[in-house]
Amino acid sequence: MKPFILTEFIFILLSITGFVLKIALVFWGTPVLIIGLLGLSLIYFRQGLRPALLNDQPTAASDRFFIPLYKLGYLLFAINTLGVLFKSMLWDTRFLGFSMFILMAYTIFIAAQVLKGKFFFKKLLIKSIFIATLALTFYQTPLSKLIQLYYRDQPEFAQKFIEYRENPQNEVKKKNYLEARKKMLNKNAKK
Incomplete structure (x- = not known):
């Protein structure tokens, strides 16, 4: 397993565990949730800023949309993961609405690329749908309910x-x- 995927998986598990502990009113829920979501956001931010290494996908490297969308996608994932952190911690989330709009537009564009037969966009599509759904769920949850x-x-x-x-x-x-x-x-x- 690649180190990025393993790290991402660990931070996702930490985030889920932290949220469950926070709902269960366990003291350690809040720090674990913050570490999980902040770590996830940081690795997505790093992934969005680093040079894209696409040696295993030569057709993706030749597509003029892939590299910019790859980087933009990970930066949007980082912003929306921070938005979920802010909403779950009851902090100010005014930026989450705009970033949700951008992520949804991004997801629609990626879906169009997959429908055109560019299947190397499939992993980005799945990840963007998952993160957009999670962020939209938190964005739509009233603060009073949380x-x-x-x-x-x-x-x-x-x-x-x-x-x-x-x-x-x-x-x-x-x-x-x-x-x-x-x-x-x-x-x-x-x-």
């Missing part, structure tokens, strides 16, 4: 957090959220 899922054992804090995230400029909601957060952290510190 907050309720992550803080289901502390519904009062979850409600204050949702109210604050819906209107962060409201000083009363911000104050209520900060008080509830401080109370939750103090309660967790005593355990």
Whole structure:
């Protein structure tokens, strides 16, 4: 197995494990999820910036679309993987919508190339469909549902957090959220 594929597989497993642990309210879920998705994003970013080595696919190397699409694809994979990380950690995800649009357009173009008989695009198509589906799922998931899922054992804090995230400029909601957060952290510190 190639080192890139093995590393990618390990980071995918770490990401899945981290997300499952985060949903199960295990402390180590968050660091494992961050390591998995950030590592995946970094290897995709590296793959998008390095020179493409296509000695095993001479027909792909001669196609004028393949090398730029190969590099663009991995850069889009990196951005969308970061978007999934930001959404799963409840951070600001304004960039995810635009990157989703670009990735979907990219996927459609790659699909058209495969339909034209250029089967060396097949791996990129499968990977882009998988990442686009994952990113779209996280993008469409309301933030309130993720907050309720992550803080289901502390519904009062979850409600204050949702109210604050819906209107962060409201000083009363911000104050209520900060008080509830401080109370939750103090309660967790005593355990």
